[in-house]
Amino acid sequence: MDGIQxxxxxxxxxxxxxxxxxMLLYMYLLFEIPFPMTRFASALSIVWFxxxxxxxxxxxxxxxxxxxxxxxxxxxxDQEAAMRYQAALLDxxxxxxxxxxxxxxxxxxxxxxxxxxxxxxxxxxxxILPLSMNLKIGTITGLAFFYALIIWxxxxxxxxxxxxxxxxxxxxxxEWEADNESNG
Amino acid sequence: MLxxxxxxxEQVLEENKHKIFRICSIYAVNxxxxxxxxxxxxxxxxxSFDGFKGQSTINxxxxxxxxxxxxxxxxxxxxxxxxxDRFESIHFTPVDxxxxxxxxxxxxxxxxxxxxxxxTDTSLIVLYLDDLSYKDISSITGLSENHxxxxxxxxxxxxxxxxxxxMK
Numbered sequence: 001m002d003g004i005q006x007x008x009x010x011x012x013x014x015x016x017x018x019x020x021x022x023m024l025l026y027m028y029l030l031f032e033i034p035f036p037m038t039r040f041a042s043a044l045s046i047v048w049f050x051x052x053x054x055x056x057x058x059x060x061x062x063x064x065x066x067x068x069x070x071x072x073x074x075x076x077x078d079q080e081a082a083m084r085y086q087a088a089l090l091d092x093x094x095x096x097x098x099x100x101x102x103x104x105x106x107x108x109x110x111x112x113x114x115x116x117x118x119x120x121x122x123x124x125x126x127x128i129l130p131l132s133m134n135l136k137i138g139t140i141t142g143l144a145f146f147y148a149l150i151i152w153x154x155x156x157x158x159x160x161x162x163x164x165x166x167x168x169x170x171x172x173x174x175e176w177e178a179d180n181e182s183n184g
Numbered sequence: 185m186l187x188x189x190x191x192x193x194e195q196v197l198e199e200n201k202h203k204i205f206r207i208c209s210i211y212a213v214n215x216x217x218x219x220x221x222x223x224x225x226x227x228x229x230x231x232s233f234d235g236f237k238g239q240s241t242i243n244x245x246x247x248x249x250x251x252x253x254x255x256x257x258x259x260x261x262x263x264x265x266x267x268x269d270r271f272e273s274i275h276f277t278p279v280d281x282x283x284x285x286x287x288x289x290x291x292x293x294x295x296x297x298x299x300x301x302x303x304t305d306t307s308l309i310v311l312y313l314d315d316l317s318y319k320d321i322s323s324i325t326g327l328s329e330n331h332x333x334x335x336x337x338x339x340x341x342x343x344x345x346x347x348x349x350x351m352k
Binding site for chain 1: 228232235236248249251252256259302304305323324325326327335
């Protein structure tokens with residue numbers, strides 16, 4: 001359990017840090033890039049990063065508690081609730097962590113236009129951003145694979161790391177409840 | 185205030201170390217040793233000591249933490265089978281009491297039979313063997329006294345059958 005707790009804490013720190021950096025990057029792009037659709041996507045990205053931070057901070061309150069002075073039954077119920085929450089969080093990653101940013105990134109990439117039309121010059125941005133159609137298709141395909149990998153990794157983590165612990169907790173809970181029916 | 189807390193913690197540890205070690209000995213399964221579990225329990229009692237509100241007796245509170253830590257450690261071990269780090273500063277060596285060979289044999293059988301029980305039954309029999317009332321066991325486990333009575337009847341029978349077969 002402690003290993004899982006540590007892994008969850010590290011994941012949250014990593015994701016929240018990445019979200020803060022992402023927010024700063026998209027804030028810069030929002031003010032720097034002149035293309036309206038891309039600016040709209042940058043604003044959406046900032047909102048999405050804020051949502052990720054809030055969601056992970058909320059999940060922090062649902063971590064396994066260290067209230068070891070609860071009754072054994074209470075402690076098991078506590079652990080079960082926390083593990084169920086984590087399993088649901090990982091299983092639903094497509095809906096809150098992968099598909100929304102994929103759509104936003106698609107809007108961002110497709111919204112990139114010709115810098116000359118906007119009298120925009122930024123050599124760094126021009127060398128990084130996929131401005132041609134071929135680069136746009138390549139970037140969107142790459143993003144699709146990237147987010148598919150994220151979904152797969154999270155689903156694997158849910159079934160490989162969280163569900164066995166949940167099953168073990170449920171077995172012990174069933175053992176506690178056994179004989180209760182015969183008790184009437 | 186801190187000093188008072190430390191003295192109290194030491195008193196609690198002094199009064200309960202034998203029973204904590206006894207419970208740890210029953211839960212410890214190779215490669216986890218009783219000493220490792222004992223250290224973890226002591227550490228968790230120290231960590232939670234501030235949170236003791238006096239809603240139950242200190243003994244019941246210590247039992248709750250001990251059983252919860254033992255169960256959690258077992259879950260962790262089942263999953264990762266990982267090694268533990270041992271701190272020499274938290275070390276307890278129980279003094280061997282004078283036990284005759286017959287009693288020693290009986291204890292060996294009892295321990296062997298307890299190891300065949302599941303986690304729940306182990307927790308209950310450990311508390312029962314420590315002479316706790318059903319009321320205290322109920323407070324520690326969260327089960328009703330009636331439920332515990334039914335379970336204990338079944339566990340006692342299981343243990344008696346097991347020990348009898350070993351003594352033949």
